[in-house]
Amino acid sequence: MSELSVLDSRDLPELFAALQRHGFRVVGPTVRDGAIVYDELVSAADLPVGWSDEQEAAHYRLKRRDDDAVFAYAVGPHSWKRFLHPSSLTLWRARRTAAGVTIETPAEELPRLALFGVRSCDLHAIAVLDRVLLGGPFVDPYYAERRSRAFIVAVNCGHFSPSTCFCVSMGTGPKATFGFDLALTEVFEPGRHVFVVEVGTDEGAEVLRQVPHRAAEPWERAAADRVVETTAARMGRRLETAGLKEALYANLEHPRWDDVAQRCLTCGNCTMVCPTCFCFTVEDRTDLTGTVTERVRRLDVCFTTEFTYTAGKPLRQSARSRYRQWLTHKLGSWLDQFGVSGCVGCGRCITWCPVGIDITEEAAAIRSASELGERTR
C-alpha cells in the first residue's frame, strides 16, 4: 500500500483552494432540488455536509443527518458523463458569406475540471467510456479533450445504498483502486473526523503538498480499510455475471421480455442516467435565412423509435425489443464490443426508473429461466 496521509476535516476548504489555485474548476456533489447532484462547486461550503439519501427502486429521498459527514450519500441522478460527454455539444457552425462557406469551430477554451468525490463505480464507468470513446480506431476528440484535462478526487464508499448499489458483484467497488489523482476515505468516528488520503499521480501529490496534512497513523489506516470492508460486507444486492452474456444470448425470445415490456414506459430514464451509455445523435440546425448552420451533438438513447429509424420506419418498434436491446447491450454485447461489461453496478437505473424496473432482477429472471431450461433438458 502506498503512502497514506491524513487531512483534517477542517482543512477540506484548503484542498478546494489548492485545486482552484491550480486552475481547476471544481465540480462535485451538492444539494439541489431534493437530491445530491453534481454541479460546479464554488467552495467546500457547497458540499452536502450533513446530508444523506435513501434509495430504492424508483425512490430517492434526501435525509438530514445529525453529524457533519461529507460523503454520507450514494451516487445520485447525475454522473460524470455530464461533464466528460455532455448532453449537448455544438461541433461546428457553417456560415454562408459572399465569399463562400466558412466553417467555424467553437473556440471556447475549456476549463480544466476537478471531479470531486468520484466513487469507485464511477471510476470504472469513466474507464468504460475511455474504452468506448478513446480505445477504438475512432477517437472522440471532444471526450478526449475533456477527459485528458480532468483531475479526479475519488472517494471510497463508506455510505452506499443497500437496495440499489451492487458494485461488489461487478468487481467495481467499493474501494477506488485506479484512475484517480487523489482518493479520500472519510473516517468519521466520535470525536474524530478526518480524511485518509491516497495519492494516485504526481499531480495529485503536488496538490496535496499545498494542503495541511500529515502521515497517517496505523489506526487511521486500519480505520480507512474498515470503511470499505464494512461497505463490501453489507452490500446485499448483487448481479451474477458469470455466464450471463451466454444466458442472455440464449434467451432472446424469453417471455420475461414481454413481462418487463408491460411495465417499461420506454421513457429512456435508465439510459440517460447510466454513467456508461454513450450514444448520441447529430443534428444540423439551420437558421431561417439559410446563412448559418450548426452541427449539434446530443445524447440519445435506444428507447426512442428515432434511434433505429431506417428506410422509412424504426427497426425496434416494440417496448420489448427496446428493453431487450438496452439490457443485452449493457450486460452482453458490450463485452463483445469493448471487452468489459457496460454495467458498473452503480444502481442509478434502478433508482431513477419511474416504475422501478431493476436490471439485476430482470437479468436474474432471464438467467434462472435459462438454468432451469438446462436442468430439464
Added chain:
Amino acid sequence: MAGRRRKPKLAVWKFASCDGCQLTLLDCEDELLAIAGEFEIAYFLEASRAVVAGPYDLSLVEGSITTPEEVERIREIRRQSRVLVAMGACATAGGIQALRNFADIGEFKRAVYATPEYVRTLEHSLPASAYVPVDFELPGCPPSRVQVLDLLDAFLHGRRPRIPGHSLCIDCKRQGIVCVMVAEGIPCLGPVTRTGCGALCPRYRRGCYGCFGPMETPNTESLSAWFTHRSGLAPERLMPLYRSFNAAASAFQEASARYATPDQARQATETFWARAFAKRENPDGGEQAPADDQG
C-alpha cells in the same frame, strides 16, 4: 436561398382556440423580421389586417373544428394550401374543448345559453386531420417557440422538421433536472408525454400535465398503476389527469376511458398491478420496491 424565385406565401388560420399558438408565433421576437423576410405573410389576422388571396404555400392551422362552417372552411383552406400544418393541441387533438366529446353537447347548450336553439355546433371537437389530410402536426398547448421556428425553417430548406416523439423524461435528464416523481413522489405524466416544452413543469418541481400529448409509444397502464400503487394517487384522480388539453388524443382518450369511473379505475389499476408488477418472481430474494409513502 439562391435560386428561389418568390417568397413562399404563409397563412395562419384560426379555428376554435385561445390564440395561444398564434401568440407563440408572434413571440418569436428575434426571428419575426427573418420570418417576414423569408415568407410573404399572406394571411395572419392576429398580426396584420392585410390579406392576400390564396393559394398559399404553407398554412398553419390553429384550433379545432367544432361547427359545420368550420368544416367547410378547413376544406377550403386545404384546397388553397400546398402544405397544411396543424399547430397546437386543439388542431392536433381537439383541445380542451374536446371535453365535450365525452358528454352530451345538448346538455351543455341548455345549461349555458338562454336560447340554445340559436347555437349551431357539432357534437365533437375534432382535430383538422378528422376532416382533411394534414401534412404535419406540431404538438403542444401551446407549441414551443423552438419547434414552431424549426418547422418554418424546415419548410424553407426542404428538410424534415425535427420534432421528436419521445418522452419528456429524456429532455428532463438532458437538462440535469432531478426527477420529481422519484425524488418527491409527485405523479408526473412526463414518461407518457411527448417532449417539446423544455421540461417546464419538472424544472419548477411540478409533475408534467401532458401539454404536448402522448409520446410515440405511451404506456399509460403501467404509469397509472404506479401512480395508484406507489405514488399514493387516488384511482379516481386518474381520469381527469388524462382528460385535459389532449383529452381526445387517442392514447389519452383510451386511458381516460379505462379509468372513467372510480370503480373502473380501481379495478383496472389493480388488475394491471397484479399482472405486471406484483406477480413477478424475485429470484435472488432481494427486497421488493417499498411503498412510496410521500404521495
